[in-house]
Amino acid sequence: MEKIIVHGGNQLTGQVQIEGAKNAVLPILAASILGETGQTRLTNVPILSDVYTMNNVLRFLNMDVQFDEDSRSVDIDASGNVSGEAPFEYVSKMRASIVVMGPLLARLGRARVAMPGGCAIGTRPIDLHLKGFEALGAHVEQQDGNVIATADHLTGADIYLDFPSVGATENIMMAACLADGTTTLENVAREPEIVDLANILNKMGAKVFGAGTEMIRIEGVDHMHGVDHHVVQDRIEAGTFMVAAALTHGDVLVADAIPEHNKPLISKLREMGADVIVSEDGVRVIGPDRLKPADVKTLPYPGFPTDMQPQVSVLQLAAEGTSSLTETVFENRFMHLEELRRMNAKFQIEGQTVALFGPTQFSGAEVAATDLRAAAALVLAGLVADGYTQVTNLKYLDRGYYDFHGKLAALGAEVKRVEVPENDEVILKSSKIK
Ligand SMILES: CC(=O)N[C@H]1[C@@H](OP(=O)(O)OP(=O)(O)OC[C@H]2O[C@@H](n3ccc(=O)[nH]c3=O)[C@H](O)[C@@H]2O)O[C@H](CO)[C@@H](O)[C@@H]1O
Numbered sequence: 402m403e404k405i406i407v408h409g410g411n412q413l414t415g416q417v418q419i420e421g422a423k424n425a426v427l428p429i430l431a432a433s434i435l436g437e438t439g440q441t442r443l444t445n446v447p448i449l450s451d452v453y454t455m456n457n458v459l460r461f462l463n464m465d466v467q468f469d470e471d472s473r474s475v476d477i478d479a480s481g482n483v484s485g486e487a488p489f490e491y492v493s494k495m496r497a498s499i500v501v502m503g504p505l506l507a508r509l510g511r512a513r514v515a516m517p518g519g520c521a522i523g524t525r526p527i528d529l530h531l532k533g534f535e536a537l538g539a540h541v542e543q544q545d546g547n548v549i550a551t552a553d554h555l556t557g558a559d560i561y562l563d564f565p566s567v568g569a570t571e572n573i574m575m576a577a578c579l580a581d582g583t584t585t586l587e588n589v590a591r592e593p594e595i596v597d598l599a600n601i602l603n604k605m606g607a608k609v610f611g612a613g614t615e616m617i618r619i620e621g622v623d624h625m626h627g628v629d630h631h632v633v634q635d636r637i638e639a640g641t642f643m644v645a646a647a648l649t650h651g652d653v654l655v656a657d658a659i660p661e662h663n664k665p666l667i668s669k670l671r672e673m674g675a676d677v678i679v680s681e682d683g684v685r686v687i688g689p690d691r692l693k694p695a696d697v698k699t700l701p702y703p704g705f706p707t708d709m710q711p712q713v714s715v716l717q718l719a720a721e722g723t724s725s726l727t728e729t730v731f732e733n734r735f736m737h738l739e740e741l742r743r744m745n746a747k748f749q750i751e752g753q754t755v756a757l758f759g760p761t762q763f764s765g766a767e768v769a770a771t772d773l774r775a776a777a778a779l780v781l782a783g784l785v786a787d788g789y790t791q792v793t794n795l796k797y798l799d800r801g802y803y804d805f806h807g808k809l810a811a812l813g814a815e816v817k818r819v820e821v822p823e824n825d826e827v828i829l830k831s832s833k834i835k
Pocket residue numbers: 423424425427497523524525526527528529530531564565566567568569590701707708730731732
């Protein structure tokens with residue numbers, strides 16, 4: 402078993418480099434299915450377990466995929482006979498593999514994808530994706546745990562999403578690229594990752610207009626081809642390091658972070674007393690001596706991102722006073738708080754809102770990540786905890802953060818990732834981690 406062990410108390414200072422965005426590269430890898438001729442070359446691809454999983458999904462679909470970790474690039478050839486089936490083995494590993502369904506349906510007129518289950522943060526149905534495919538003329542049915550969508554041809558339609566779902570927006574947008582006529586998609590997700598997806602689709606020959614606004618219009622085309630594309634920076638990884646700087650009273654430049662993509666977080670950091678300096682080089686965060694409490698409510702973009710909620714809860718717990726935190730996107734995203742309770746956090750959950758009672762002097766404990774951002778939040782708490790914090794279940798962290806402990810250590814944190822034989826106790830004798 403692997404653990405991250407943190408000894409709290411160090412201020413973080415220096416510069417950290419951010420990777421390409423997980424939530425951009427996954428649908429973009431799926432989009433490469435639409436390139437019937439030529440090759441797609443993606444750069445700024447993060448080294449994450451989710452990327453390996455999506456690469457394997459594409460390989461299973463009979464595409465040639467080469468990931469060169471040194472240059473952070475993926476070369477994809479989708480010009481062969483692409484198959485239309487993504488089995489449970491892959492989809493169960495990563496829910497985001499459902500976004501292959503739209504491009505498969507567009508290119509082949511059929512897709513059979515294992516139904517993704519829920520996960521620790523919510524039930525996460527895909528009804529909006531499927532309603533969108535049906536509106537485009539597909540027949541959708543469920544059989545033996547699979548979703549099967551078929552269509553002789555897809556026809557453009559006017560579609561209104563009940564909720565601005567990121568995955569549904571991406572899936573329907575990709576399905577509509579090769580449909581006959583025009584599709585309008587209203588109440589869509591407006592995340593920067595949607596814009597990045599629309600950008601590559603347009604380079605591939607699609608006609609997608611309005612990404613980043615509440616309505617996207619897609620004029621169907623006959624053919625799409627492979628292209629080169631540089632993946633947008635990860636605003637959630639950037640935000641996590643901004644929180645780390647504020648929490649440890651540090652001074653960190655998050656290099657190449659895009660400030661426009663993190664407006665709600667930057668605003669909260671300032672409200673809590675941090676100095677946030679935006680420049681051409683990125684976003685520099687200088688933590689205050691004392692953090693002020695602030696209320697946070699998650700919302701679809703451009704609101705406060707749910708993927709920053711667990712990390713910001715640690716900051717709120719450290720602040721001097723009571724803060725409230727409301728989660729509106731997922732129904733069960735407070736699991737990390739029960740682990741933080743073991744580190745001395747005091748809070749009260751009522752429905753979708755939690756009152757967080759600061760200031761907390763976190764105490765080191767052995768804690769287990771329940772999902773990706775929970776893992777990051779627990780490491781963050783360890784940075785300011787008394788003594789040692791040991792975080793397990795790192796498979797979640799590896800889905801979304803490359804070399805998290807290494808980047809923190811380079812900023813001055815006392816943190817190590819270790820391999821521990823099952824049931825073997827790690828004995829820490831000195832204040833320095835050996
Ligand atoms: C790979 C990726 O990009 N993941 C992100 C994406 O996930 P994902 O695309 O799964 O998130 P959605 O925006 O679709 O989900 C938001 C909410 O809508 C609900 N819903 C969604 C689809 C549907 O058909 N029916 C339905 O009810 C979900 O259960 C959830 O409560 O956006 C989330 C919300 O910003 C982020 O937390 C995830 O990091």
